[in-house]
Amino acid sequence: MFPIKIIKRGYKDMLNILYPRLCLSCDEVLHEDEKEICHQCLSSLQLSRFDYTQNNPVYNRLSAIVNIERATALFLFDKAGVIQKLIHKLKYENHPEIGAFFAKTSIKYLQENRFFNDVDYIIPVPLHPKKQRQRGYNQMSVFGENLGNYFSVPYTEKILLRQIYTESQTQKNALERRDNVRQAFDVVGAELCAGKHFVIIDDVITTGATIEACVETILKKIPQAKVSVLALAVVL
Ligand SMILES: [Zn+2]
Incomplete structure (x- = not known):
């Protein structure tokens, strides 16, 4: 009779042949000791x-244009690199689990830096409802929920809303982006949020125009609010 361990092992190997686990970045088959992405990509x-x-650099860039408490990015953005691939898949190829990978990877750093001390809510840069329906999810939701569970801070998409549908920002210059997003956001239930500290989470910070508009909206609408910013990556 086979020991149960060997049967389990055989079952696992078979599953791996039928449904090989692939690196979330390069799509190569993962080895047994590799988790979500391969050692080389990692x-x-x-x-x-x-x-x-x-x-x-993130704090300096943002605090020059808007009033923030803390700000950081987890990774340096590299246009042809692993980080670009991961964020692209997270946003456009229906891979919300990449958000969980980012959360897991950043917990130690955020804990050491006490980033979530005295924070009341984690909120994403909101998508317009139409865009969120197309994408199926806000790309920051799994990341936000996982960090929220770990640090005991609620994640919510119900406070900061996007009311204007903006075209893709990638073809626009800094000034155009700024004008485009300035009026895009609004807050729901401002009185209930008085004095709260929000961490806005976003994927990539470039000029900071979108974040600036989010922070300005919160500070304008919510009395005595405080805002911090956490991005997956920053373009230096
Ligand atoms: Zn890989």
Whole structure:
């Protein structure tokens, strides 16, 4: 008689042949000791290792244009790199589980930096409902929910809303982007949120125009609100 361990092992091998686990970045078949992405892709991800408080490029860029408490990005954006592929798949190829990978990868760093100390809500940069229906989810939701569960901070998409449908921003220059997003957001239930500290989560920070509009909306509509920003990656 086969020991149960061997049967289990055989079953696992068979599953692997029928449904091989693929690297979320390069699509190569994963080895048994590799989790979501392969060792090679993992080693080429560039962690930012920023201190969240002062004098990091994200904080400096955003605090020059808007009033924020903390700001950081987890990775340095590389246009042809693993981070670009992961974020692209997360946004456009129906891979919400990449959000869980990002959350898992960043917990230690965020804990060491006490990023979620005194934070009341985690909110994503909202998508217009039409866009969210097309995509099926907000690309930051799994990331936000997982961090929220870990740090005991509620994640919500019900406070900051996007009321204007904006075209893709990628073809526009900084000034056009800014005009485009300035009026796009609104807050629901402002009085109930008075004095709360929000962490806005976003995928990639470039000029910071979208974040600026989100932060401005919250600070304008919610009395004594505080806002921090956490991005997956930053374009330096
Ligand atoms: Zn890979």
